[in-house]
Amino acid sequence: MTESSTTRSQRQDSEEVSARYEQGINFLLGRINYERRPDLASGPQSFRLGRMQSLLHRIGDPQNDLSCVHIAGSKGKGSTATMVAQILETAGLKVGLFTSPHAHRFEERFTVNGLLPSEEDFNSIIEQLQRVTAEMDLEASGGPTFFELATAAGWLHFKKQQVDLAVIEVGLGGRLDSTNICHPLVSIITSISKDHTRLLGGTEALIAREKAGIIKHQIPVISGVLHPEAAAVIHEVADSQASPILQLGRELKTTASPPDHNSELILPGWSFDFEHGETSFKDLQLSMPGEHQTRNAALAVAAVMSLKDQGIHVSESQLREGLLSARIPLRVELINRKPVLIIDAAHNPASIQALCETLKPVPARRKICLFASSRDKDCEELLRSLDYLFDEFILTAYQENPRAIPIDDLEAIAQRILTTPFSTSPSPTSALQQAFNSVSPQDLICATGSFFLAAEIGKAWKLAEHP
Structure with a gap:
């Protein structure tokens, strides 16, 4: 049976899209990548918000047209971001989610309601970024890094998809991270512990100061930071920015309950009670296993509740369903x-x-x-x-x-x-x-x-x- 001209044309179009996709991936992999080679970063001076600002300006500053939730932390930020996104999606919103790194495909970094961009959408975004990168490479400040391009790609995709809100996970630190050019409705700092000490500092207090760099003037902050010195830094920065802060263990009270390990589930999720002021929820159920996920979930609940003032309303049933359905790859x-x-x-x-x-x-x-x-x-x-x-x-x-x-x-x-x-x-x-x-x-x-x-x-x- 001979191939019809229509089928042949479709096959050729598909092959062209795939070839452009591979070219785009190769372009990205050819950029300086501190995820793969953190040793290439000599220190905080390697991260330049000015370069990221220039990149975003050249592509139309898509971040200025999008509301977001911005999340930093030594651990728990990916899980918290996923929970926030899932709750809001369950409430009927179109939600962009930016996380890193990716497990298998680059596009996992920027999904909309859980869906990856198509190869054609990816090609369009990366080819636009390639043209801008070629211009910037000729300038004294140099062209963008892998992660800066990834962040810009996420903003472009979210704007094209007209998301109602984007949930943005910081890549490294916070103050100088390329995601930090945004306009959050609420900022979350999940936890502080020692990691990336060569770039962020050797103490929890120094690391906290870097992560507190995401706090914006008068924008609410949700903090899960329990380390005393680190928590003091977070509160100091929030006060300096006149940003109201809700602290886990203080304004945000939780009681966690372990799962029944006699159940058929090998890794059942925990449940917890949540209380903040006059708002309380009993027996919120999680699918993500581990007691630590109840703390991440409490931050997600507090963040979603804070969005009421921005006209984003989530019912208790939507909150419960979103938490229970939230799952994240490679986390237990x-x-x-x-x-x-x-x-x-x-x-x-x-x-x-x-x-x-x-x-x-x-x-x-x-x-x-x-x-x-x-x-x-x-x-x-x-x-x-x-x-x-x-x-x-x-x-x-x-x-x-x-x-x-x-x-x-x-x-x-x-x-x-x-x-x-x-x-x-x-x-x-x-x-x-x-x-x-x-x-x-x-x-x-x-x-x-x-x-x-x-x-x-x-x-x-x-x-x-x-x-």
Whole structure:
């Protein structure tokens, strides 16, 4: 049967779109990328809001036409952003969600009501950014970085899709982050702990000051920061900006209830009561597992409630449905049941501790950890926190990002830290296979230590043949 001219034309159009898509991805990957190579950043001076302002101005300042919720924090910001977006979507709004990094496709960074942009929409946005980048590359200040282009792409897509509101997760820090050129209706700072200390500072107070840089004049702030010195900095900056602040544990009161681990669910979500002034909700249910998610959810609830003053109303039933339906990939994500296989993007001591607390009550004959991390992380502290929970470790190095700590270096650290048996494997795929060769259906395997490891294990699992 011969191919019709119409079918041939459609196939050629599709191939052209795919070819342009690959060209756009290659363009982005060719830019300076501090996500992949944080060592390229010499310090805060590497991040220039002036360059981002110039980029946005050249594409029409799309951020000026959009309302947003802006979220920073050492951990929990991605989960909180997802919860806010899901609640508002459940309430009938068209919601843009900007997060980073991505697990598999670049477009995961900017979705609208959970949907990725089409390849054609992506091509149109990136080709516009390519033209502007070519101009900026010739100037003394230099052209935009990978993340600056990603942020601009998100704003362009959200404006084209005419979203009612965008939920924007900070990439790194806050004060000098490229997302910080925006006009939020409310700002959220989820938590402060030590991470990216070379770029943000070596103490919680210094890190808090960087993240408090997202606070805008007279714009409400929701804070989940519990570290005393860090919380004091957040309040100081909020006061200096005349910004009203609601603090978890003070104005925002919560009582968390653990799940029933006798249920059929392997990783059931927690529930919690929420109270702020005359507003209270009992038994709010979550699907995301872990007690720490009740704190993130409380911040999301407070933020959504604060939007009433902006004419955005969410009913109690919509709030409950949105929280229960909110899920996020690579955060204690269950991808197999027998044996249990979990992938988690925890990569700093606070998030690793939250993971351990979540997995501790999960019954298993043995618990095996697949572990890889980045050169700029405190691997000693991460392994020390994991050591008590797991019966065995398989150390590896992720392959698709140059930040991975070499296996030999990781093995040397493990010899000093781990009290349980460990082995090594050259790649996440081989580590996964090695684990499955030795487990029973009653065991638990968890891949953690890096977003990039969790993403590669998830990809390997999808490509593998399962019995």
